[in-house]
Structure formats: structure tokens, C-alpha cells
Amino acid sequence: MASSVSGHCFLVALFLLSVTANGEFKENFYDTSCPKLQETIKSVITSALSPDKGGEKRMGASLLRLFFHDCFVQGCDASVLLDETAQNSERTADPNVSLRGFNVIDTIKTKLEEICPRVVSCADILALATREAVFQLSNGITSWTLLLGRRDSTTANRSQAQTDLPRPSFDISTLIQSFKNKSFTPNELVALSGAHTIGLAPCSAGANLEVIAERKECTTLILGSGLARLDVDTPEAFDSKYYDGLLANKGLLKSDQELLNDPNLRKLVNDYSSKPDLFSAHFARAMEKLSKLGVLTGTNGQIRANCNKVNSN
Ligand code: HEM
Ligand SMILES: *[C@@H]1O[C@H](CO)[C@@H](O)[C@H](O)[C@H]1NC(C)=O
Ligand SMILES: *[C@@H]1O[C@H](CO)[C@@H](O)[C@H](O)[C@H]1NC(C)=O
Ligand SMILES: CC(=O)N[C@H]1CO[C@H](CO)[C@@H](O)[C@@H]1O
Numbered sequence: 001m002a003s004s005v006s007g008h009c010f011l012v013a014l015f016l017l018s019v020t021a022n023g024e025f026k027e028n029f030y031d032t033s034c035p036k037l038q039e040t041i042k043s044v045i046t047s048a049l050s051p052d053k054g055g056e057k058r059m060g061a062s063l064l065r066l067f068f069h070d071c072f073v074q075g076c077d078a079s080v081l082l083d084e085t086a087q088n089s090e091r092t093a094d095p096n097v098s099l100r101g102f103n104v105i106d107t108i109k110t111k112l113e114e115i116c117p118r119v120v121s122c123a124d125i126l127a128l129a130t131r132e133a134v135f136q137l138s139n140g141i142t143s144w145t146l147l148l149g150r151r152d153s154t155t156a157n158r159s160q161a162q163t164d165l166p167r168p169s170f171d172i173s174t175l176i177q178s179f180k181n182k183s184f185t186p187n188e189l190v191a192l193s194g195a196h197t198i199g200l201a202p203c204s205a206g207a208n209l210e211v212i213a214e215r216k217e218c219t220t221l222i223l224g225s226g227l228a229r230l231d232v233d234t235p236e237a238f239d240s241k242y243y244d245g246l247l248a249n250k251g252l253l254k255s256d257q258e259l260l261n262d263p264n265l266r267k268l269v270n271d272y273s274s275k276p277d278l279f280s281a282h283f284a285r286a287m288e289k290l291s292k293l294g295v296l297t298g299t300n301g302q303i304r305a306n307c308n309k310v311n312s313n
Contacts, residue, residue, distance in 0.1 A: 023149060023151075023297035023298020023299065023300070024149050024297065024298075025147045025148070025149040025150070025295065025297050026147055026148065026149060027145065027146065027147055027148065028148075029124075029147075029148035029149040030116075030119065030120060030124075030148060033116060033119045034112065034115065034116035034119045034120050036115055036116075037112065037116075037120060037128070038128075040108060040111050040112060040115070041108060041125070041128045041129055041132050042132055044104065044107050044108045044111065044129070045060075045104070045129055045132040045133050045136060046136065048060075048104045048107075048133075049133065049136055049137070057137065057198075057236035058198075058199060058200060058235075058236070059100070059101060059104060059133070060133035060134065060136065060137045060198060060238070061137075061195075061198040061199025061200070061230075061235075062099070062100035062101040062199065063101040063104060063105075063126070063129050063130050063133045064130050064133065064134060064195050064198070064199070065099065065100075065101075065195070065199065066080060066099055066100070066101045066102075066105075066126065066130075067126050067127060067129075067130040067290075067291075068192075068195065068290065069090070069099060069161070069165060070123070070126055071290050071291065071293045071294070072164055072165055072182055072293070073090055073156075073157060073160050073161045073164055073165065074153060074155075074156070074157050074160055074294060075153075075293050075294015075295055075296070076123050076126075076127060076150055076290075076291055076292070076293055076294065076295050077123050077150065077151070077152060077153035077294065077295065077296050077301060078121065078122035078123040078125075078126060078150075078152045078153060078304065078307060079153040079155065079156040079157065080099070080156070080161075081102060081105060081122055081126070081307045081308055082153075082155075082156045082308060082309070082310065083308040083309065085309065088155065088156045088157055088158045088159075089156050089158060090156045090157065090158055090160075090161040092158070093158050093161030093162045093165070098202070101129075102307075102308070104129060105122065105125055105126055105129060105307050106306075106307060106308070108125050108129060109122060109125060109306070109307050112125070113305065117305075118303050118305060119303065120303070121150050121151050121152045121301075121303050121304070122152050122304050122307035123150035123151065123152050123153075123295070123296075124148050124149070124150045125307070127146055127148075127150065127291050128146060128148075130287075131143060131144060131146055131287075134238055134287075137198055137236065137237060137238040138237070138238035138239070138280065139237075141238075141280055142238055142280045142283060142284055143284060144284040144285070144287050144288040144291075145288055146288070146291055147291070147292065149295075149297050150295045150296060150297065151295075151296040151297060151298075151300055151301030151302060151303065152296070152301050152302055152303060152304045152307075153296065153301050154301060154302060154310050155310075164178075164181065164182070166178040166179070166255065167255070168201075168205050168207070168253040168254055168255045169207075169254055169255070170254070170255050170258070171254075171258055171261070172258040172259065172261045172262050172265070175189055175255055175258060175259075176189060176262075179192070182293060183289075183293075184286070184289070186262070186264070186265055187265070187268055187282075188282075188286045188289070189259075189265075190259055190265050190268045190269060190272070191268075191272070191279065191282040191283045191285075191286045192283070192286050192287075192290070193242075193255075193256060193259060194240065194242055194243065194272065194279055194283050195283075196230040196231060196242050196251075196252075196253070196256060197230070197231045197234070197235075197237070197238055197239055197240065197241060197242035198230070198231065198235060198236060198237070198238055199230050199235065200217075200227040200228060200229060200230065200235065201227065201228060201230055201252055201253065202226075202227060202228070203215065203217065203218035203225060203226050203227065203228045204225070205252065205253055206218070206228060206252045206253065207252075207253060207254035207257065208249070208251075208252075208254075208257070211249070211250055211251070211252060212228065212252075214232075214250070215228040215229065215232070215252075217229070228252055229252070230242070230252050230253070230256070231245055232245050232250045232252075233245060239276060240272050240273060240275075240276040240279040240280075242256075243269050243270075243272040243273035243279070244273050246259060246260060246269055246273075247260075247269065247270065247273055
């Protein structure tokens with residue numbers, strides 16, 4: 001016991017040493033270098049989610065998904081934002097179909113380059129924009145601590161995007177393995193899947209014909225074309241209704257319904273469905289963990305001037 005505790009402390013010390021050696025990663029990283037950062041994020045996200053300002057609530061879902069895809073491939077390093085001119089762009093990897101939200105990140109970046117040029121990384125912008133969007137769509141309930149000081153990658157990795165992002169066709173054991181590969185527990189898989197309480201997916205991604213047929217968005221044209229609500233009940237509110245939908249067998253994706261195929265996870269789905277605060281707390285904790293995956297700090301990577309391109313100098 002004693003030796004395992006000291007071994008543990010040793011690993012923690014080693015970890016802290018490596019983080020500080022590589023550069024700071026802390027909540028107030030930009031307080032002096034870009035004091036208007038938080039208000040800039042807030043105002044752009046508020047507009048992006050407001051229909052009367054030309055925005056749409058779904059954009060919050062699109063940003064959340066973009067952030068997930070960034071962090072699961074090569075870490076939260078804005079690699080997902082690199083455009084097609086970058087070798088190995090992740091944007092066109094199979095699971096990237098219909099990624100959105102790039103323009104919102106670009107809008108924030110343009111404003112920040114005016115007030116504090118070359119200071120704020122695209123990776124931090126995406127992390128902050130995602131947190132703000134979820135905060136707003138949850139009516140100020142769901143939020144988490146974000147350490148800042150991420151740097152932007154100079155590469156993307158399309159083949160890793162193909163292999164490391166989970167597919168909607170995965171069964172429960174493959175989903176568990178996919179998240180385990182990124183250090184997440186099965187319980188965290190269930191909490192993070194709650195992201196599907198907002199947003200849309202192609203009807204064709206739906207696994208259950210009955211569910212597709214019930215979604216009027218899917219039946220207006222040809223059955224299965226169009227976009228369907230991932231949470232049939234409240235697709236624009238960040239709440240725990242997604243889990244109610246699973247229990248009613250109305251989950252859109254096979255990977256959603258699969259969470260019920262493990263007795264322990266099914267119990268957690270039940271808990272989240274009846275205790276929205278518990279879901280909110282666990283989702284926040286898992287997002288905080290997601291936001292730390294594979295970050296570049298210190299002198300690693302760079303601060304891109306344009307989020308879609310590696311700096312030319
Ligand atoms: C558990 C494994 C997961 C699978 C198999 C999966 C799969 C999918 C698929 C197929 C779509 C529709 C994509 C499209 O439009 O083509 C989607 C949408 C979405 N995913 Fe996931 N996802 C998973 C986990 C996550 C996680 C962990 C998050 C965030 C933390 C997330 C956030 C979202 C959001 C918010 C949308 C809606 C996006 C929008 O409306 O633009 N997903 N997901
Ligand atoms: C891309 O990711 C794969 C799988 O993780 C890895 O083997 C490969 O070295 C990476 N390629 C680059 C260019 O980083
Ligand atoms: C998990 O990682 C292993 C080793 O890299 C890989 O072979 C396997 O395909 C991964 N599984 C999933 C579901 O991503
Ligand atoms: C939006 C986007 O770039 N979608 C692409 C995702 O990947 C598939 C398969 O590689 C492409 O066909 C899509 O165009």
C-alpha cells in the first residue's frame with residue numbers, strides 16, 4: 001500500500017514537472033495578454049446561437065462536436081481546423097461528414113487578432129467557445145473549469161481521425177474500447193454521449209427504421225434523407241432528456257441505444273434520466289478531462305494567425 005502510494009506520488013510529481021517544464025497551463029493564462037478574451041467569446045457565441053442575430057441554436061451542438069473531434073485526434077490542438085491545403089487534413093476523414101462551426105471560430109479569431117494579435121491559440125478558442133455554447137444552451141447550468149495555454153498543432157492526421165473517432169455503428173464493447181483508448185471509463189462514455197442531447201444527425205445515420213419513420217424531418221423527402229434530432233424531445237436544450245429518449249428506445253444512432261446493452265451502464269442512463277444535476281456534474285467533469293487530452297504547451301506547436309492554416313513564417 002505504502003509503496004503504491006509513493007509510486008503514485010512519484011508519477012504525479014513527474015507529471016507536474018513535465019507540464020511546468022513544457023509551459024504553463026492555467027485558468028488565467030490570458031488575463032494580462034488578452035483581458036478581453038472572455039467577453040469576446042461570450043459575445044460571438046451569443047450571436048452565433050441567436051436566430052434574431054442570424055445565428056441558430058444548433059451551432060452550439062456543432063461546436064461541441066467539433067471540439068470532441070479535435071481532442072480525440074492528436075489531442076486538443078486545433079488540428080481539426082486545418083483546411084484541405086494542409087496535408088492530412090482531418091476535415092474530410094469519414095467521421096467528419098458535416099462538421100460545422102469553423103466560421104464561428106474564424107469570427108472569434110479575427111476579432112482577437114485585432115485586439116491581441118498572435119496571442120490566443122485556436123485550440124483555446126475552440127475549447128472556450130464550446131464551454132460557452134454549452135453554458136448558454138443549458139441556461140447557465142452546465143460549465144467546467146478550463147485551463148488555458150494550449151498551442152496549435154502544425155500537423156493534422158487524417159488516418160488517426162479515421163481510426164480513433166467512434167462510429168455510430170459501434171456496439172457497446174467497441175465504444176468502451178474506443179473511449180478507453182483515450183483514457184475514458186465506460187461511465188464517462190455514458191456521460192459524454194449525453195452531448196447528443198443537442199444537435200442533428202443525418203437521418204441515414206439512424207439505426208432503427210421505426211425511429212426514423214417517427215421523425216418527421218426524415219419523412220418529408222425520401223425516407224432517411226434530411227437531418228434528424230439526436231434528442232427527439234429537446235434538441236436545442238442542453239438537458240438530460242437524451243437519456244429519457246434512450247429509455248424509450250428513441251435514440252437515433254445505434255451507438256446511442258447500445259449504452260443500454262450493459263447492465264451497469266443502463267443503470268447510469270436511468271440515473272441521468274431521473275437526476276439532471278447528476279448528469280450535468282458528470283458531463284462537466286468528463287469535458288474537463290477531454291479538454292486536457294494531448295495539449296501542446298510552452299514552446300510546442302504555435303499560435304496560428306489563421307485557424308485554418310499553419311503559419312508560413
Ligand atoms: C460515443 C460515440 C459517438 C458516436 C458514435 C458519435 C456519432 C455521431 C454522429 C454519427 C453524428 C452525426 C454526424 C453527422 O452530422 O454526420 C454525431 C453528431 C453529434 N455529436 Fe456525436 N458521437 C459520439 C460521441 C460524441 C461526443 C463524446 C460528443 C461531444 C462531447 C458528441 C457530440 C455530438 C454533437 C453535439 C452532435 C450534433 C452536431 C450538430 O448538430 O452539428 N458526440 N455524433
Ligand atoms: C498519425 O496517427 C497514426 C496513428 O496514431 C500514427 O501512427 C502516425 O504516425 C501519425 N502520423 C503523423 C504524420 O503524425
Ligand atoms: C484501440 O487502440 C488499439 C491500439 O491502438 C487499436 O488497435 C484499436 O483498434 C482501438 N480500438 C478502437 C475501438 O478505437
Ligand atoms: C464536410 C466534409 O468534408 N465531408 C467529407 C467527409 O469525409 C467523406 C469521406 O471521406 C467525404 O466524402 C466528405 O465530403
